[in-house]
Amino acid sequence: MATIRYRQRGVKKLWHYEIRDESGKSLAYRGGFKTKRMAQLTGSPIFQEIQKGTTLNSEMSLPQLYKQWYELKIEKSGRSKATLLKYLQYEQKIVEFLDYPLNAISPTFYQKQLNIIGKNVNRSFLSLMTNAVRKAIQMAKLDKIFVEDFTVGVEYFSSRGEKASSEKYLHKFSDIEQVLETLRSEMDYKQSVIRYYLYLLFTTGMRPGELLALTWGHVNFEEQLLYTDKRVNSSTLEVVSPKTTDSIRYVPINHDSILVLRELKKEQEMTNKQLGIKNAHNYVFQHYGLKKEIPTNASCNKILKKILTRLNIKPVITVYGARHTRATYLISKGIPLDVIAKVLGHTVEELIRTYRHLLSEVKSSGYERIKKL
Structure with missing residues (x-):
């Protein structure tokens, strides 16, 4: 069961809210509010959404995050059908090989799964898919979600060689x-x-x-x-x-x-x-x-x-x-x-x-x- 708490911090005594899961891991955080009431007005709806499982949080799976990012940032962007299809192909691979909670995916584990995916796709596919995943993670971070960017430093290895x-x-x-x-x-x-x-x-x-x-x-x-x-x-x-x-x-x-x-x-x-x-x-x-x-x-x-x-x-x-x-x-x-x-x-x-x-x-x-x- 997730919990939310409000505290004052810093020299200016500004309020912040933090939502944690039952193990104490932070799911969402934001500070800089002048009053507790302002922090509550922002934090409470997010807490309710987390309770219902419909908002971004570090316990959601990578496919769930990717799907929300796709629907918010890509689907209505006016891109061509062919481009949208490519993003959906990335989603298929993510669902097949990376259906794990965000907080359970480490850089090492992501690299391992990427190497497996690379047995059937070329390096360009791996690079573009990872770039999409990285943007989804960035969206979560902008929402003050504590998510490690496990794509940093990744290498692309493919058994399907591209033409020289x-x-x-x-x-x-x-x-x-x-x-x-x-x-x-x-x-x-x-x-x-x-x-x-x-x-x-x-x-x-x-x-x-x-x-x-x-x-x-x-x-x-x-x-x-x-x-x-x-x-x-x-x-x-x-x-x-x-x-x-x-x-x-x-x-x-x-x-x-x-x-x-x-x-x-x-x-x-x-x-x-x-x-x-x-x-x-x-x-x-x-x-x-x-x-x-x-x-x-x-x-x-x-x-x-x-x-x-x-x-x-x-x-x-x-x-x-x-x-x-x-x-x-x-x-x-x-x-x-x-x-x-x-x-x-x-x-x-x-x-x-x-x-x-x-x-x-x-x-x-x-x-x-x-x-x-």
């Missing part, structure tokens, strides 16, 4: 050219729109979701520019807001890409007319045989993998690797970093952080060239 940076993009210009030539030769709108889409991924460096959200109204054929101000969520295929304000931009494309788009528009309009179909959203990569009219990442990755395997090109990258490949190409061609950042929808700082390994390779190459002068 070198495995995320095509390294040879000849490989890029071979992929583009193959995609170009196999384009047949009546069969699929995916090869058109993959081609533009490699030649624009746009995020997959940005390119999927592209409409014909965003294509400036004369000036060879694409305008992007939204993206498609890869999980729901719904159009959502751009990733950042820097994501809203014009993307220059070459003459070959313009020819591909002109051909696609012509084939698409002709096929839709024959079938009596309307391109309701005016999508560039609309196709009558697809759910919600546009391709999924899974189907695109499948075709890209087949092409790379057939051409014996390694590494076998995903659609996101096409963006990485474009960044590699632009950096290696000596395009100024501020221009590349603008084209890719990054700040210069983000570009340097994301593609640091590529910049390092270019710098090393430059050093060798200088030595030979």
Whole structure:
């Protein structure tokens, strides 16, 4: 049974309240009240909630704390469905492996359980889940709940290795050219729109979701520019807001890409007319045989993998690797970093952080060239 007591403390004789459990452990505390009455008005409702088990306290379980934090701070925040789903996936792991009272979880125990979770998820998942747990703990501390932050100093170990940076993009210009030539030769709108889409991924460096959200109204054929101000969520295929304000931009494309788009528009309009179909959203990569009219990442990755395997090109990258490949190409061609950042929808700082390994390779190459002068 929890108890509450009110006392005066300090030189100024200010009042505070403290709620303890039957073993004497502090569940909630707050001070700085000028009168006992003021401390009672604040402390009494919290004490009643603890008695009913509906407020934060150090005896509640981590899943209970996480759930309250999610409902208060995340659920109504306007985040996308895909992002909310990720937070719920973290909750599933917390319920499965960390369903213990907050005051029973030590840093050592949390690390032990995290190592177990890491057998089935990657390091990124562990890091993001722990960050969410840490924020939930911070919320409890702001409520003057005595909770040890058992996430401090945690390490992330995973049996599921993440791809090395070198495995995320095509390294040879000849490989890029071979992929583009193959995609170009196999384009047949009546069969699929995916090869058109993959081609533009490699030649624009746009995020997959940005390119999927592209409409014909965003294509400036004369000036060879694409305008992007939204993206498609890869999980729901719904159009959502751009990733950042820097994501809203014009993307220059070459003459070959313009020819591909002109051909696609012509084939698409002709096929839709024959079938009596309307391109309701005016999508560039609309196709009558697809759910919600546009391709999924899974189907695109499948075709890209087949092409790379057939051409014996390694590494076998995903659609996101096409963006990485474009960044590699632009950096290696000596395009100024501020221009590349603008084209890719990054700040210069983000570009340097994301593609640091590529910049390092270019710098090393430059050093060798200088030595030979």
